[in-house]
Amino acid sequence: MVMTIIGGGLIGLAAVWLFLSLGRVAGISGIAANALLRSRQNLWPLLFVIGLGIGGWIAYGILGARPVESVSFEQSLGLIVGGLLVGFGTRMGSGCTSGHGVCGMARLSKRSLVATVNFLAVGMLTATVMGLL
Amino acid sequence: MSHFSALLAGIIFGMGLVLAGMTDPDKVLAFLTLNQYWDPSLIFVLGTALIVTFVGYRLVGMRATPLFDGEFHAPLATTIDTRLLAGASIFGVGWGVAGFCPGPALVGLMTFDPRAAVFLIAFTLGVLVYERWFSLPSGLERSKPRTADG
Numbered sequence: 447m448v449m450t451i452i453g454g455g456l457i458g459l460a461a462v463w464l465f466l467s468l469g470r471v472a473g474i475s476g477i478a479a480n481a482l483l484r485s486r487q488n489l490w491p492l493l494f495v496i497g498l499g500i501g502g503w504i505a506y507g508i509l510g511a512r513p514v515e516s517v518s519f520e521q522s523l524g525l526i527v528g529g530l531l532v533g534f535g536t537r538m539g540s541g542c543t544s545g546h547g548v549c550g551m552a553r554l555s556k557r558s559l560v561a562t563v564n565f566l567a568v569g570m571l572t573a574t575v576m577g578l579l
Numbered sequence: 580m581s582h583f584s585a586l587l588a589g590i591i592f593g594m595g596l597v598l599a600g601m602t603d604p605d606k607v608l609a610f611l612t613l614n615q616y617w618d619p620s621l622i623f624v625l626g627t628a629l630i631v632t633f634v635g636y637r638l639v640g641m642r643a644t645p646l647f648d649g650e651f652h653a654p655l656a657t658t659i660d661t662r663l664l665a666g667a668s669i670f671g672v673g674w675g676v677a678g679f680c681p682g683p684a685l686v687g688l689m690t691f692d693p694r695a696a697v698f699l700i701a702f703t704l705g706v707l708v709y710e711r712w713f714s715l716p717s718g719l720e721r722s723k724p725r726t727a728d729g
Contacts, residue, residue, distance in 0.1 A: 447620060453599025454624040458631025460592035465636060467584035469645030469652050472592065474682035479706050490585035497589020498682065499689025504590070505597035506690060513602065513692035522697050525604075528677020529684075529698040531669050533705020536681060538713065539666020540656065543680040544592075546667070547625060552632035553653065560659050565671035572675025573611035 449509075461549055464494070471553075473545020474498075475536035539565075581647040593686045599624040602686050604678025604694060611675050662715075673705075 461472040468490060481491040506512060517525070536542040539561055541550060546565075550558020600606045601624060609618035644650060674680055679687070679698045687695025 447623065449598050450600060450620045450623045451627050453595045453597070453601070454627030455631050456591050456595030456598065457624070457628040458595075458635065460588045460590075460595060461628070461632045462635030462639060463591065464585070464588040465645070465651070466639045466642075467588070467646045467648075468581055469648045469650060471653060472588065474592075474680075474685065478681050478685060478702075479710070482703065482706065483710065489582060493582050493585040494589035494592075495685055496689075497586040497591075498593035498596075498685045499589075500586075501590035501593025501595075502597050502602065502686035502690040505594040508594075509598070513687060513690055514694065515691075517693045517697060521694065525677050525679070525694055525698040526701040528673040528675075528679065529701025530705040530708075531673025532677065532680065532698075533673075533702035533707075534709045534713075535666045535669030535671070535673055535705075537666070537706055537709040538662050539668075539670055540654070540663065542670060542682070543625075543674075544682050548628045548632050549636075550654070551629055552636050555654070555657075557656060557659055557663055561663055561667040564664060564667035565674060568668045568671025569611045569675040570613055572672045573608050573678075574613045576676060577612045577614055 457544075457548060461544070461552070465549075471545060471549045473541050473549055475532075475542040476540070476545060479537060535565075584647055592682065595628070596683050596686050597690075601680075602683040602690075602692070602695075604683075606678075607674075607680075607683075608678040611678070 464470050464472045477491040477494050480488060481495045485492045532542070541558065541561060546558040546561040551562055596602050600620065606618065607621065609616060610621040677698055679695065681702065684695045684698045684702060688699050
């Protein structure tokens, strides 16, 4: 529980730092799409993404843990279907957990509140129904 | 300096995601699955992140400009339209199936989590399909410069 609160605090701190230093909102689906498609115009999204990896290594070092090292065929099917929908949906809906759920809600954006309630409810419904199957 | 700032923001964000448990899709699915094993801890991740960001944005909003840019770039769109609702719902289904959202998946890829690699190949395809056939002509980046209001 302590770690989840420290983790949440760091996420908030990173979002505030990006806004203070570059005036940018930390919406990762948008940053990822720009890093992927438009790095030549703007380098900062790619650097943010590289930072995510470095931060991940540091945190796994602190925890003395590693991510799992294998993935089953059955699990891969879910990851592929989920990945397609998350890629498409976050672009169409202009944001994901970070952009709408953290940054947009902190800006008191009605769009982000509606989006966050929507994807949380649909995500819970989907996972719960999948758990029953 | 601005490049270093972006890198630093990514590092702090990535650490936060791992420490919070967001990079473990099993933990995320245990939060999204409402049954007798429900794990509510991720509510505290979102809650803490939201409080820190809310306060921080207000403090930053007192400045005329960011430290290393001429202006703030907050999203301008305000209308709640079908694209927002449909997009968020499609994202929600994908999140509920896979247990990954984009940030944790990127951290996972770079820390050699094979689940994240599989997810991100499909994610990239989903982004490209949207951008190629479904994006609005002016919808590539719905963000224009404006002065700070948080």
